[in-house]
Amino acid sequence: MFFFVPLLVMLGVSLASRGTYGGVEWTWTLTNYLRLADPLYWNIYLRSVLLAGVTTGVCLVLGFPLAYVMARASPRIQNLLLFLAMIPFWTNFLVRTYAWMFILRTKGVMNTGLMSLGLIDQPIEILYTDSAVLLGLVYGYLPFMVLPLYVAIERIAPSLEEAAQDLYAGGWAVFWRVIFPLSKPGIVAGCVLVFIPSLGAFITPHLLGGGRSMMLGTLIQHEFLVIRDWPFGSALSFLLMVLLLSLTVSFFKRQGLADRT
Amino acid sequence: MFFFVPLLVMLGVSLASRGTYGGVEWTWTLTNYLRLADPLYWNIYLRSVLLAGVTTGVCLVLGFPLAYVMARASPRIQNLLLFLAMIPFWTNFLVRTYAWMFILRTKGVMNTGLMSLGLIDQPIEILYTDSAVLLGLVYGYLPFMVLPLYVAIERIAPSLEEAAQDLYAGGWAVFWRVIFPLSKPGIVAGCVLVFIPSLGAFITPHLLGGGRSMMLGTLIQHEFLVIRDWPFGSALSFLLMVLLLSLTVSFFKRQGLADRT
């Protein structure tokens, strides 16, 4: 109950329309959902999905070896690594993002360092680009990828890898034929946990992307805080939620049988 | 490496001082840390720790029975419950917070509902109070409490509860002597995962608390975005992190032996 009331309210608001000075007028209408199809927003959808997708992909590629090493280390080392992996989480999100601004800006830590080492002549302009946003998102959400992967891989008995080796599988074959399929639930969970907040993130794109690139999260924030069009903002997030949920559920349904082991 | 650079930068910034128009001047100084002791901020610290503490406590009390039921349900029901528990996570944080505003405000969903049912005559003024902030925080962070608790409780073999019952323990004794001590790692993890972001939260206190109540998270946000005193903001979050880390580590050190089972 407690869980669902806010969702229902959100659904209700998304069916209302914007009052003259912001606020909500309770006209039951689907206009907000129709507006979502406006080609004006297509570019934003596409950019957002792309950037969130790339973030997820980078997190997966970086996180998998990390999670694997963690899962196969001795219990003492495992705890240490888990602890280290959680460290970014311990600092305020806002502060972390500012730290990246310090590192990336024209006269920032990175450029100063590389130039004093003589590796580059000109500062690399990376702040206020999509690359900076990507970096910030990957840094912020990597732990959310590593943890479920770690849990999934830790459950794969090492003897399965040994059995595959014993049955003539080389390193890559062991990975693709045994580890990868068996860690699928962890991969899906990790991807969901990274993709969703990446798509909805607004502080990171705002600060590191420099407002140049409007994304879904910043759009929702914009609608709520600036334009104060709450109904449209709600419709936007409701649709997003339904899409993501149905994608994930359909995936797990399909995997259902195979996962029951 | 990648993980630690932002932390080091943050530490560096916290040792600098504020430039005239914001920005950072690299004077190595501990002034920022000394300023932290200013009685001006004591009230904020206290309020923040209290509110985050109460949030954590409420989450624990609500989350434990939920996690217990989940952990002891059949696998099919477990998956369903896990899925339901994650639903709040699927919507944008900002949107969720606005939904609560709609519910709680004077002419909001709650008051309209209760008044039309004749349960109250006067609307309850709850928005822009600490109660509203508490509600928003609990709603937002409950899943972070439930999940580690679920993992911990699921690992406790049901036969241990049966053994305790067989050895004359009643319901409460089974809980306090067996389930509670064995789920301690999950309790600590859950409390950390709720306490830290509650302490650092700034959107929820800002929107639901109505700016009346300055908290640590809003203070940090204020320093960064409004006053643009980055060094002081960094010092604030760095101190916070170190305190939290050392508390948690010392707890786990003490538990170290007992957890190795």
Add this chain to the structure above:
Amino acid sequence: MKSMGDVSIKLEHLVKQHGDTLAVDDLSLEIRRGEFFSILGPSGSGKTTTLRLIAGLDQPDGGSLSIEGQLMQDLPPNQRPVNMVFQNYALFPHLTVWKNVSFGLEMKGLSRREIIPKVEQVLDMVQLGEKQNRVPAQLSGGEQQRVALARALVNRPAVLLLDEPLGALDQQLRQEMQGELKLIQERVGITFVFVTHHQEEALIMSDRVAVMNGGRVIQVGTPQELYETPGSTFVARFVGHSNCLDGEVASMDGTTCTFRSDGVSPIQVPCPGHSLEVGRGTFIIRPERLCLTRNAQPNGFENHLPVRIQKARYIGDEMQYQFDLAPNVRWMARLPISSRHHERFHPGEQVFVSWKAHEGLILTS
């Protein structure tokens, strides 16, 4: 006849449904005070469920259950005068050996002064006094088993329930613990109800054994009754190895009958009066009651058939010979090796198998 006062546990028409199968199906049993009673059956036969019903960890769907004359229906497990040794011990991992053992006494509300000597005594009995401050993870499998036993025994229950307590131990340790457990039971005099799928263990330890299958009790008796006069082919095969032969009782003549089966010479079987009727049945004989010889003369044995050895297996203390009595009827003979100079037979060899008529048994279905 034993008086009612001797009954420790009485189960009457107990029924327990798990999903849509009957885990326990109309089960009635009487277990006597002070006896070592085993429930023996294959996995899924309902033996563990029966134990859990007695402990109160499962609730029956029908029937009644009394312990020491008191009906147990509405008592939760923590109010029943029984204690259980769980299959995987279920030791509290966060408590020391001492705290594990004293748990039940503390829950009963005993004072520290009363608890200390009791715990010390039982830890001495299971030889774990020196390890009282360790936690279970620091103990070997056998030691954990002893802690589980001590934790239950220290409460001096009317009945001790044991759910495959030796299943996790390896062979050597298992045999050692069998002896120890039996010794402890004799010393404390508590009724033991012991669940196992291991027939040798049940025979060697028990005063009486109930054989279960499919939620029902198939037969109850002393080890010797079960072994010598199994009531069904299920019991004959499950309790020890049996050689079987389907056929029919052809003619009755005084104390012996003739049993006929396709492709086998007529077999002389005992004929205990009216209890056996002419008709189809199964002939049963234990492998160790057969003799093998190269001598063509019956030498006083009523049954003497030529067979060809198919396999010979050496196990140190005995030889096992397999041969086909008829096509698709493989029998085994077990010959103890009581001397270094034991005579051996070899695969392929033609020999005679012979046995006394009274060693066989006919089961009619």
Add this chain to the structure above:
Amino acid sequence: MKSMGDVSIKLEHLVKQHGDTLAVDDLSLEIRRGEFFSILGPSGSGKTTTLRLIAGLDQPDGGSLSIEGQLMQDLPPNQRPVNMVFQNYALFPHLTVWKNVSFGLEMKGLSRREIIPKVEQVLDMVQLGEKQNRVPAQLSGGEQQRVALARALVNRPAVLLLDEPLGALDQQLRQEMQGELKLIQERVGITFVFVTHHQEEALIMSDRVAVMNGGRVIQVGTPQELYETPGSTFVARFVGHSNCLDGEVASMDGTTCTFRSDGVSPIQVPCPGHSLEVGRGTFIIRPERLCLTRNAQPNGFENHLPVRIQKARYIGDEMQYQFDLAPNVRWMARLPISSRHHERFHPGEQVFVSWKAHEGLILTS
């Protein structure tokens, strides 16, 4: 003498350290082509580590290892001509029975046309043709065991390694699978290296057995050699039950000697020439080589001592009697029950234990 061509696996001075204990300590062994070779030992004796060294899953810290004459040192497990049946089967839970079995052939790069008949044949052999589309979780323990076997055998390795493959099965199934496994080995003719802690299993199945303890091979021999002439009290106790008595060889006189121990009448023991010297030693005799009688006359037995029965245990096919030969020297006699009309002795009864001198054995340390 066997030619070198008969050696399938040769281990020379293998050493493997785990932490600061030597899991395998200077181990040398030769395993012959086509034999069923068992490595028998208590847990922690290094038997599984030895198997893993052969498979290449662990790397030795010293010594050399060759299979079929080829040195294995630098070959990873996927390039060695051996396959392993893992202790808990290690079946791929996400693959069907068919895909599990064809895994090795696919990895070898065989075409689908070559794979199909091979998989079909091996699934037929283990009687799992009908369940080829199930995943492991849908199979019983015994069926999983068969899939694990099929998955290894289908590759026709030079050597099949089996790590306690029957340990997870319950008693009835275990005995069935022992027979089946032996049958399959005889059919395919592949060298089997079988690791177990179960001495009866090792004796019943093997051509030769190596007994391990503390990382070392204590004795290698046929089941009969190990049982009849154990080289140490460890082997005597671990391979079958032994009655032991410490004392000293007192006098030698032709083919029999006299063995003396405090509180026991002198015992006649065999004296095989020069191999036995006067001095301290342990006398060993198997429980089934002892006779019990109420008759005070030796009746041709060289040893005939009065004892009092302490315990009598019935196991269906035999009686086990325990008695104290001397204080703290508990012996056991096992008397097969070869007839319903078997004579029984009772606890407390005074009887005589007797045995032929040649059934005993002296071990000097």
